[in-house]
Amino acid sequence: MGATEWSDSGINGSNVRERSYMNERYPFSEIEPKWQAFWDEQGFFRVDTRNSDRKYYCLVMFPYPSGTLHVGHGRNYIIGDAVARYKLTQGYRVLTPMGWDAFGLPAENAAKQRGVHPKEWTLNNIAQMKRQIRSWGVGYDWSREIATCHPGYYKWTQWLFLLLYHQGLAYRKNAPVNWCEFCTTLANEEVRSDGTCDRCGRPVTRRMLTQWFFKITEYAQQLLDDLALLDRWPERVRAMQANWLGRSEGARIDFRVAETGDLCTIFTTRPDTIYGVTFMAIAPEHPLVQKLMANHPRRAEVEAFAKRQEMLSVQQRTAETAPKEGVFTGYHVVNPYNGERVPLWVTNYVVMDYGTGAVMAVPAHDQRDFEFARKYGLPIRVVIQDPAHPLDPTTMTAAWVDDGVLVHSGPFTGRGNREAMPDMIRWAKEHGVGDFAVTWKIRDWLISRQRYWGAPIPIVYCPQCGTVPVPESQLPVLLPDDVDFRSEQGNPLARHERFLSTTCPKCGAPARRESDTIAQWLCSCWYFLRYINPRLEDRPFIPDDVNRWLPVDQYIGGIEHAVLHLLYSRFIVKVLHRAGYVAFREPFAALFTQGMICKRSEKDGQLYKMSKSKGNVVSPDELIREYGADTLRLYTLFIGPPEKDAEWSDTAVEGAFRFLNRLWRRGYETLDVLRSAPNEPVDPASLEPDAREVYRKLHETIQKVTRDIEESFHFNTAIAAIMELFNAVERLPISADSPAPRRAAYREMFETIVRLLGPFAPHIAEELWRELGHEQSILKSGWPVARPEALVRDEHELAVQVNGRVRGRIRVPASASHMEIEAMAMKDPNVTRWLEGRQVRKVVVVPGRLVNIATN
RNA sequence: GCCCGGGUGGCGGAAUGGCAGACGCAACGGACUUAAAAUCCGUUUCCGUUUUCGGAGUGCGGGUUCGAGUCCCGCCCCGGGCACCA
Known part of the structure; x- marks a missing residue:
């Protein structure tokens, strides 16, 4: 059979079936632009947001228009498109918008270096990247396109x-x-x-x-509390945000400068160690330093030290390797608990940025204070004893930071330190010298x-x-x-x-x-709201519409935004919520963070994230020219679990290409059988055993692919299962002379493979689907559902283990009882060999899987 | 130091507590070809017999279980986040 000339009326008057490409050669470069134009013209990805029945808001993080995209960027869009097409095929009303995070420094640098206006540079890049994104066959509602640099947006x-x-x-x-x-x-x-x-x-x-x-600090508690609502976010992103918010509970305690009466308030998480304070450590930037030292004989020394520290970055000053340093101010502070006077030191290890910039130093129970005290010969007083091995300040080599019994602690002596802590804070409150306090790391x-x-x-x-x-x-x-x-x-x-x-x-x-x-x-903190009403002129969005479409059902993007973009967006939505503009408190119900695509550097053989500066980028344009977008998409999804980083391999891309070629060729070679086969469900009982087995595999594969997408976005295993099914289908002899049920089953197998590939390799899927005579787009075909009757087995092959090692195999009817299975297993000659001279202790039958015989 | 991940063939990776290595890459052998490419078929964890088989094997050491890559305890190594954070 050569290339057939045939046509149908197309849908909605658009005649896309003008010619057939059915030929031995897989014509990706012809069919891909054709279907892209078709989906676009027919508006498959356009959605009317006034109707939100069965809505599904699938959002990928919009890009910064930096120039051209590489295949590493592509992962984000390809995953998003696979999800969108899957949901669309299932009949959801899918919103998949795209836009540009278009303000930013690179545009300005380009202007300085090359004399191009940032606007021109940005718009050129947008045009370039839009062309690339379209060439991947990724479907968006382009009528909602936004750019944050547009006055209509930044207003x-x-x-x-x-x-x-x-x-x-x-x-x-x-x-x-x-x-x-x-x-x-x-x-x-x-x-x-x-x-x-x-x-x-x-x-x-x-x-x-x-x-x-x-x-944002005013919202710290809410941002922390509401992480609990984000049960469909990756655990590590929530952990990173909690970490960044950095809540710590403790007490605020007021010390006073003995000589002047000035207040010196500290924050501590260990108020239980208050009776062990032997000095006070404050940051060089602390306002008290300037104030106290103004007319003091030690002024020169202290200010020189403070100046030296302020020159250094916080990171330099507080680096692990930086030695602890400090200088005595000549002043003392009074511990409100026991009235003791302790010296006031300015130190490099206390920073103004956190807490109050002043720390009560307890060398016996804080490692930093311990090191400092040892260095400057300051006293060390144990106030929490290890009941097992009593501590001796003269011989201690490190601070004791664990729990124990309070000693030398006034009225609290003898109590457990953890247990006494709330009472110790209450004491400060009652005496007007402190209270419970919470400190946050976020600024x-x-x-x-x-x-x-x-x-x-x-x-x-x-x-x-x-x-x-x-x-x-x-x-x-x-x-x-x-x-x-x-x-x-x-x-x-x-x-x-x-x-x-x-x-x-x-x-x-x-x-x-x-x-x-x-x-x-x-700009990127609220774009997901603007997509709902992108051209609205008198308001940023219509609350009713936004409330119906948000939160975003699935957000997809890179882990690098775990704190920045995602935390800021949560904050802004909470502000809008409190101000009454939106009904929801969290913008993204589910988050998926894809791993980075890396490539080995040719220079040093190391693996790096793909980037222009490392010179290890792979251009999608060339690959699409050589293999087509479907190959690029299939490989990108097949490369590994999408949440993990992956190494790009040029040769492995060819594997995806080979698979699509085989699929195409198979379709071409059996086109007559496929077209003439009855297009109806098959009774599995009417099939020969070989066809019946593959038919069951077909329905198992539908289950597996659906589960892999639904549960974990594990497209890699979904695609592997489709390949496995296709391998089995290819081995199944089929011809025009085969019995009708066999041909019908074959048709269903081939068609289903095409449908399951639809979200991953949409162009070839659409083309083959139409070639099989369907008038509607594959996107309208519904998602395949496994038939229970096709999944039934009437016989199982079980492995028979003796003491946990496989010694034989038996075939048993699905209806066999445990007793019958046990009897058959015992009779198997390979098994009896291993049972000789041993006493059977226990037999375990795992239905459908194996039998394990334990012996003495 | 604290908090997350992770460690499985030559490589990417797969395995609801149930036959470890699916699927793919690479390599090797064969078919087709004047030849090459492409394609197709086969082999490919390791060790010994070299087929029928037996043994070992999922970072290391223990444990639970009829059965552990998977669960528990104790370690080692790698990646990421936070960090003199009081």
């Missing part, structure tokens, strides 16, 4: 800023902030734990600047950026009225286009006179605009 990002401002959650303060020479200010979340910039890797220093902050969110390519902060500074928010009616505060990047250093907006000079919205007097822009993280 509402500014609105969000103002909402926080009016809620008292946005404030401006002069504070030491993280500073990267290249990227300007950074939020704490953007600084890696080694003290380098998360974006560019340069060292981060501290700088005093007046900046805008969001009070307020630094939102200002000294950059051009972002949404301007909608604030005006008026000489009369002070800080004035721009009224909503005057939004958006437009980013001016006419900026010269080459000739300017720093933020060009700060020198753009026509932008800066304005009038006060309150009094009309001449005023100045804020020149900082909003961190791009805020």
Whole structure:
């Protein structure tokens, strides 16, 4: 049979079946663009959000338009598309939007280096990446496309800023902030734990600047508590967020400076050790240092020490290897519990950033204090005794941090330290010198950026009225286009006179605009809401619509956003919730974090995350040209469990290609049988044993593939099962002369393989599906469901073990009782050999699996 | 130090407490071909017999169980997050 010319009427008048590509050769480069255009034109991925029956909001993290995509980026979109197509096939109303996280520094750097305007650079990249995403056959509702750099979008990002401002959650303060020479200010979340910039890797220093902050700390408790609602999030992401929030419970206790009466409040998680305090340690930046040392003979020494510490980054100062250092101030503080005077030291190991910047030092029971005390010859007093091996301060080599019995602890002596702790805090409360207290690690969110390519902060500074928010009616505060990047250093907006000079919205007097822009993280904190009403002009979204479509049913993205984007988005949604705009408290009901795709570097043979800077990227464009999008998709899903990192292999891609070729060829070679076979369910009993077995495997595979997708997104094992089924189908002899039931079963097998592949390799699936004579798209075909009667076995092969090792095999009727199975197992000649001379102690029968005979 | 993952053939990986190594890659042998590619068939955990078979084997050491890659206890190693966090 050659290429057949046939056609049908297509659907909805669109004649896509004009010609058949049925040929020995698998024509991916012809069929892929054809079906992409078809799905697009027919609007398979467009959804009317006014109707939310059986809604399924499937969202992939939108990309930053950095240029071109590599196959590592593709994993995200391919997984999302597989899920969306699966749900769509099941008849869900699936919302799968796509957009661009389009503000950010790379655009500005390109402008400086190449003289391209950031807008032009960004829009070009969007066009490029959109073409790539389309070429993968990933289906989106493009009518909802958004770009955060569009004034129609950032108007509402500014609105969000103002909402926080009016809620008292946005404030401006002069504070030491993280500073990267290249990227300007950074939020704490953007600084890696080694003290380098998360974006560019340069060292981060501290700088005093007046900046805008969001009070995310006010929501710390809720952000922590509501993690419990996120039972469909990966455990490790919840752990990372809890870690980052860093709640710790303890007490606040007021010490006073003996000589001046100044208050020196500390936070401790171990108030039970209060009677062991032998000195006080405060941070060099602590306000008391300046105040106390002003006219003190030790001033020079102490200030020199403090200056030296302030020059260092927190990371340098507090590195594991940095030795503990300090200097005595000449002052003392009074322990409110026992009235004791202990010396006040300025130390490098206490930081101003956490707690109160002052620490009651208990060398006997804190390792850091212990090391410091040993170094400077300060006393060590044991107040918790190890009942088994009493501690002796003169011989201790490390702090005792475990629990024990309180000693030398005034009225609390003799009690267990854990048990007494609440009473000890209560004592402080009763005496007005302290209380229970909670401290968090998370700091307020630094939102200002000294950059051009972002949404301007909608604030005006008026000489009369002070800080004035721009009224909503005057939004958006437009980013001016006419900026010269080459000739300017720093933020060009700060020198753009026509932008800066304005009038006060309150009094009309001449005023100045804020020149900082909003961190791009805020832009991506609410985009999932905007997708519901993307073109709305008078509001950011319609609450009713948003409440029906959110939370997002499935969010898919990279683990690198575990804290940053995901924590910020949760915060913003909670703010909107409290302000009455949305009914839900959490934006993403389920989260899936895919692993990174890595590739071995040709230079050093090491495995690295695919990135342009490492030079180990694989371009999807070439692969699609050579093998087609379906091959690329199939391989990407087959590479391994999607939540884990994976190593890209160019040769393994060919395996996926080979499989699709075999499938195509098989379809071509048996097209006559397939088309002429009865298209109806088969009675398994009417099949010959070989066909019956494969028919059962078919239905087992439907079950397995469905379960793998539903339970864990384990597309790798789903695809393996389809391959296994196809291998079995290929070995099944079939011809036009085969009996009707056999041909019908064969047709069902082949068609089902095509349908199961639909979410993974949609183009070839759609093409073969149509070639088999179906008029409707495969997306309308429904998801296959296993037939119980096809799954029935009337015979089982059981392994027979003797003492846990397989010695023989028996075939038993499915109806056989345990007694009968046991008898048959005992009779098997391979088994009797191993039973000779032994006494049977116990026989275990596992239905359908094995028999184990235990002997003496 | 604390909190998450993870450790299985040459490689990626698979296994509701039930026959370890599915599926794929690579390698090797064979068929087809003048030849090569492609394709198809077969072999491929290790050790010994080299087929019929037996033994060992899922990071290490114990344990529970008729039966452990899987569960429990104690370790080692690798990756990630947090960290002089008071």
